[in-house]
Amino acid sequence: MxxxxxxxxxxxxxxxxxxxxxxxxxxxxxxxxxxxxxxxxxxxxxxxxxxxxxxxxxxxxxxxxxxxxxxxxxxxxxxxxxxxxxxxxxxxxxxxxxxxxxxxxxALADGDGIVVAIGTGSFLGRKQGEHIRRIGGWGLALGDEASGAWMGRRALSLALKSCDGLAPVTAFARRILDRFDGAAGVVRFSLRAAPSDYAALAPEILQAAGQGDDMALSILRDGVGYLQAGIAVLDDTGTCPVCLAGGLGPHYAGFLPHDLKERLIPAAGxxxxxxxxxxxxxxxxxx
Amino acid sequence: MxxxxxxxxxxxxxxxxxxxxxxxxxxxxxxxxxxxxxxxxxxxxxxxxxxxxxxxxxxxxxxxxxxxxxxxxxxxxxxxxxxxxxxxxxxxxxxxxxxxxxxxxxALADGDGIVVAIGTGSFLGRKQGEHIRRIGGWGLALGDEASGAWMGRRALSLALKSCDGLAPVTAFARRILDRFDGAAGVVRFSLRAAPSDYAALAPEILQAAGQGDDMALSILRDGVGYLQAGIAVLDDTGTCPVCLAGGLGPHYAGFLPHDLKERLIPAAGxxxxxxxxxxxxxxxxxx
Structure with missing residues (x-):
């Protein structure tokens, strides 16, 4: 039975x-x-x-x-x-x-390919038969690039840089500063913020990037740059199928370069x- | 009296x-x-x-x-x-x-100029008579670029990236990984590290950079890039004297570009x- x-x-x-x-x-x-x-x-x-x-x-x-x-x-x-x-x-x-x-x-079930898993944290993995090789997943303090927590922390950091004249003052930067009651409020938040607190900002960053906000777009661009580098390390032929997994993974699809977009396969589960x-x-x- | x-x-x-x-x-x-x-x-x-x-x-x-x-x-x-x-x-x-x-x-006593203060944290300030304008000093979570804590955290992050094939495996990267008993030990350290714990690595990073280690040099280069951008925001004429203050500030002198090195003045106190x-x-x- x-x-x-x-x-x-x-x-x-x-x-x-x-x-x-x-x-x-x-x-x-x-x-x-x-x-x-x-x-x-x-x-x-x-x-x-x-x-x-x-x-x-x-x-x-x-x-x-x-x-x-x-x-x-x-x-x-x-x-x-x-x-x-x-x-x-x-x-x-x-x-x-x-x-x-x-x-x-x-994500891959019985197939082979690269999985880009992005939620509060992030990691990349390539499966070839029984063999799996992984990159990242080191946590927010030292890594987790492109993750929701990384996106949120970066947005707050760039909002502070816009106060310093070191980043553009976009509509999204102003919105963040208003929300936290100014730069001092952003710093206060950061003193106690867990990765999940930063990650809570991710949906709004994705939305602002979709509307063309320069600051939000620069975050997505840097995140995509990290993913591209990681994918290239896992597969230097540039042909291996790529699956965007995790709560935020699929949201990156629209920000990927054309050649990478063409390699995307849906997650099996x-x-x-x-x-x-x-x-x-x-x-x-x-x- | x-x-x-x-x-x-x-x-x-x-x-x-x-x-x-x-x-x-x-x-x-x-x-x-x-x-x-x-x-x-x-x-x-x-x-x-x-x-x-x-x-x-x-x-x-x-x-x-x-x-x-x-x-x-x-x-x-x-x-x-x-x-x-x-x-x-x-x-x-x-x-x-x-x-x-x-x-x-x-640092400036009665004089005018730009102070670049680098210790565990970092900030920049320009004094013109009674007027002082400041940049940075937001803390390690969201800023403090070029600071000792930032240098140490970056060194650990790059050491992990060298494991992933995303950064060069230099002698200094290997030394850090050995010290912490591998990547998992680095991650464990990061879960509890305060800014001062990261900053404790700064002297060794400066030493490795002085010996030409690529990883350590890349950290210093990024730190200098931030300082240059901040100095340019505070003085777009490129003539204002610059004073390196704090425990680590003077150690940056050797890594600055020639034109900035020529503007350096010693700290008054x-x-x-x-x-x-x-x-x-x-x-x-x-x-």
Whole structure:
């Protein structure tokens, strides 16, 4: 009999789980943050997620223990105790990876290509068969170029530079300064801002860039420059298909140069789909 | 009779006080951090500083109360209660400013010119008689280009980019990666690093740049580019004298282009000298 498949996608801002029954019925639930660096919180949130999933899918406890499961967790590579986590969750046979692997697998499914994942953070990955090479994903303090957090921080930085006479005073720069009650308010905000706080500005930056605002456009141009350089490192032939993933990835499409735009392929699925796919593969390889 | 003059320079990493007696005798003491945003700590540290100063200079309590005093404090412009601070310190007649003003006054004394102040943070200021115009000083999250903290953060960021194939793998990049036990160690450091932690790398970056390391040189070049742009905004004639101040400022001299190097003038004094000078001016204007 085909097994029950379970996929879990746990990230710093929330987690999702999906269950695929042998009859093809799929159930999804969402829950709280699950970053391995906050281990207790992550464990508790994923346990709650599994309870919710079983209830919604009508799954018995013994079915859960026998299910084929893959868990993609932010930061799991840093943690030597991935196996411990699986055991603590009552899923001793579950396989685990970081959420970048499930994102790449979800986006490309069985195909090969480059995934440009842009949400609050960013990374690039190239998949060739079983081999995956990654670039970036180092976090906002030192990297995450082109990401939502990077875009937001850059917008505030450029707004301050416009006060100094070192950047153009565009309509968008004025709007930001007004919103934060001037330069001093922007600086106050920056003293406590988390990446997600900066990323909250991204939709407005994309909108302003779409309307032709020079400051917003310069942010997008720099972001695209980073993505181009990263794509070139991953594939110097300039022919590999490119998939824009993550909450913001697809929004970059309109700002890419023509040759890159022609290489775009749609994402096959999300990181959660990737986790389910990896659970299915584990099932096939099982003796 | 000429009054006793007292100058105080309070910053985020430490504070200094100086007293100039009518006979020309000068006494200096140093103490703990004094940033207005941590008001209680700042008050306590400056009170301790004043006690130490009186003891060392042989100053009586009544002489202190009658002294002419100027206090330069980091962040004081944000604080509406500057007068309250002076009263709380038992120096109700003291004048106050932020520490950028005392830095500029110390560096240029009675002269005019541009001050480029580079320590853990950075700012630029131009003084023309009584008028001072400033650029930068917004903090590391959104600015402080060319500063020690900015240099250190950039070095770590470039070291990670060298792992990604997006920056040259220089000897200095390898040294940094070894020191932090690889890319993951660099990222871990960045999650908790304060500006002063990044700035601690600055001396080594300057040394590597002096030895011709491409990565270190690229950091200095970008820093110089920012300083050049700022200087051009403050003086478009390209003739105004420029003074490199702060702990790192003078170290930039060797990396400046020839035309800018020719405009350099030595700093007349420190921010503490600036505070004493402002106290002396207050004394002269007193009825």
């Amino acid at each position: 085909r097994p029950v498949l379970i996929g879990i996608d746990g990230g710093g801002s929330g987690s999702r789980a999906a269950c695929l029954l042998p009859d093809g019925h799929r159930t999804e639930v969402t829950g709280g943050p699950a970053n391995v660096s906050l281990r207790e919180e992550a464990l508790n949130n994923i346990k709650a997620l599994l309870v919710a999933l079983c209830t919604k899918a009508g799954l018995q406890r013994e079915q859960l223990a026998e299910a084929k499961c893959h868990i993609g967790l932010a930061g799991v590579l840093e943690d030597q105790g991935a196996k411990d986590i699986a055991v603590a969750l009552g899923l001793p046979k579950a396989t685990m990876s970081d959420d970048q692997i499930t994102t790449i697998t979800g 999300t990181a959660l789909d990737g986790a389910l796919l990896m659970a299915a593969r584990n099932a096939e390889f099982d003796p | 000429r009054p006793v003059l007292i100058g105080i320079d309070g910053g985020g990493s430490g504070s200094r006080a100086a007293c100039l007696l009518p006979d020309g005798h000068r006494t200096e003491v140093t103490g703990g951090p004094a940033n207005v945003s941590l008001r209680e700590e700042a008050l306590n540290n400056i009170k301790a500083l004043l006690v130490a100063l009186c003891t060392k200079a042989g100053l009586q309590r009544e002489q202190l109360a009658e002294a002419k005093c100027h206090i330069g404090l980091a962040g004081v412009l944000e604080d509406q209660g500057a007068k309250d601070i002076a009263v709380a310190l038992g120096l109700p007649k003291a004048t106050m400013s932020d520490d950028q003003i005392t830095t500029i006054t110390g 420190t921010a503490l000298d600036g505070a004493l000078l402002m106290a002396a001016r207050n004394a002269e204007f007193d009825p």
